[in-house]
Amino acid sequence: MNKLPGFGLIERAKALAPLIAQEADEIERTRRLTPPVVAALIENGLYRALLPQSIGGAEAPPEIFMQMLEEVAKADASTAWCLGQCSVCAMTAAYLDQDVAREIFGAPDGILAWGAIAHEVHVVPGGFRITARWDFASGSRQANWLGAHVQVVEADGTKRLKQNGTPEIRTIVFPATSATMYDVWDVIGLSGTGTDSYSVENLFIPEKFTALRDDFTALREKGPLYGITTYTMFGLGFAAISLGVARATLDAAIELARGKASVGLKAMRENNAVQGLIGRTEGNLRAARAYLYATATEAWRDLNHTGKLTEDHRTALRLASTWTIHQSSQVVDAAYHMAGATAVFRANKFERRFRDMHAIGQQIQARDTHYEDVGKVILTAAVLPRGPTT
Structure with a gap:
């Protein structure tokens, strides 16, 4: 019998709950997920819940994803929040060329995080160039890739527009080592998420490391999840x-x-x-x-x-x-x-x-x-x- 997509994610989340609850105080104190928790989430494939099956993900239905997060949240909300944030970010793989998606997410610890929509990226030969700072990057302390959602500015200084006349919003992805991180997450709740800020300076982004944000016509993966x-x-x-x-x-x-x-x-x-x-x-x-x-x-x-x-x-x-x-x-x-x-x-x-x-x-x-x-x-x-x- 074929297993349903995401089979076992809920059970694995339940099994990890005691460890996560045990680490919750340290997560709160240090304002980041602890190494044992991150390792356990990676080893059990929970970060890959919404990743396409074509690159080793679970491509789980929403109900499975939701129940997985629910179980983790019972043990610690910050852990669940980081897991949820980075899992959804991984859906970007459905828009990228498969070789790029494999470079980012092929390894078990391939984790992507991003912040809010902000700033502009400028068209240059072969891709884009940007200097900017973003906020609210939950899960960035576990991520080895960062992303951002930006408006596109053509070489002549005009904003690139979609067919309906609205600005084109493009998602850019780059190694976390390309960014400067800012420890700003001193808050009253969800302290362990490490929702920090990050910036890049004159960074070149190759065209293939970008995707049109939530533009279904640009999808490479055709599974219903990515609808x-x-x-x-x-x-x-x-x-x-x-x-x-x-x-x-x-x-x-x-x-x-x-x-x-x-x-x-x-x-x-x-x-x-x-x-x-x-x-x-x-x-x-x-x-x-x-x-x-x-x-x-x-x-x-x-x-x-x-x-x-x-x-x-x-x-x-x-x-x-x-x-x-x-x-x-x-x-x-x-x-x-x-x-x-x-x-x-x-x-x-x-x-x-x-x-x-x-x-x-x-x-x-x-x-x-x-x-x-x-x-x-x-x-x-x-x-x-x-x-x-x-």
């Missing part, structure tokens, strides 16, 4: 991470409630208010998870059938990802407050998960303007976008 944009996949991955953090925090609160009693008060497990809060919060978390996975499953099924991700599905995935992150944040808040004074002690991990969850809620995949985008689609669509039917 999903990296932006959408980031949203699904980070929403799954938020579910893992919420699950771990609520489970910790439930375990605490089973045994904690305060002087002069009922034991928590006998307190009607606590019982009701746990029931409602559990229902909210299960609903958020079911909604996210049902939406992703239906989009994936239709993508496999038609070969195209519809605008309806893109809107649905954006809404589900954003709402799930926000709902997970509410679950973490409820569990944190339920734990009372116990939650403020670092040894109990409530406060770290609280900080990590609120850091997740501050990044671009959770911004409130996504609701405006979805609302605009709903109000202008000839047919109302539908929710998942599975």
Whole structure:
């Protein structure tokens, strides 16, 4: 029997959870994933979840990728965040010439990280040249390749435009040794991600080490996975991470409630208010998870059938990802407050998960303007976008 793409990734993530949890304090202290964790992620092929099978990747369906991240996030959010970031970056291999993709990702430790869209790259003979600095490169401390998304400026100084008149955004990839790194990640949550800044000075980028960002007409790989944009996949991955953090925090609160009693008060497990809060919060978390996975499953099924991700599905995935992150944040808040004074002690991990969850809620995949985008689609669509039917 042929194994499904990504077979074993979830099981391997679960098996690594004790090691990751054991290393979590050191990850937090040093603001980077520890060598044992990075080595274990590489050895078990987790960084290769979304890499094409043609170059040794798993090319896993979104649901497998999401569950893998969820399991890792239960142990440590920073580890899951780096893993999710670098896994999605690896989808760039589907756009590159295969020899270039193999040079970057052929070795088991071939890891790519990048920051936000910014700056311009200038056309020169054979490729491009750039001097620039970028921020928010999660996972860059484990990466041996870095990338960036930039506008293209022609030799005559004009901006290169796509057929629809918008600026062409091209992804450039270069060895991490070509960049200067800046240790700037001094933050309250997701401390271990090492989301640093980096710059290059007068760097030449050969044409073949670039790709049109999320331009499906430029795809070399034709598998259905690469019919999903990296932006959408980031949203699904980070929403799954938020579910893992919420699950771990609520489970910790439930375990605490089973045994904690305060002087002069009922034991928590006998307190009607606590019982009701746990029931409602559990229902909210299960609903958020079911909604996210049902939406992703239906989009994936239709993508496999038609070969195209519809605008309806893109809107649905954006809404589900954003709402799930926000709902997970509410679950973490409820569990944190339920734990009372116990939650403020670092040894109990409530406060770290609280900080990590609120850091997740501050990044671009959770911004409130996504609701405006979805609302605009709903109000202008000839047919109302539908929710998942599975």
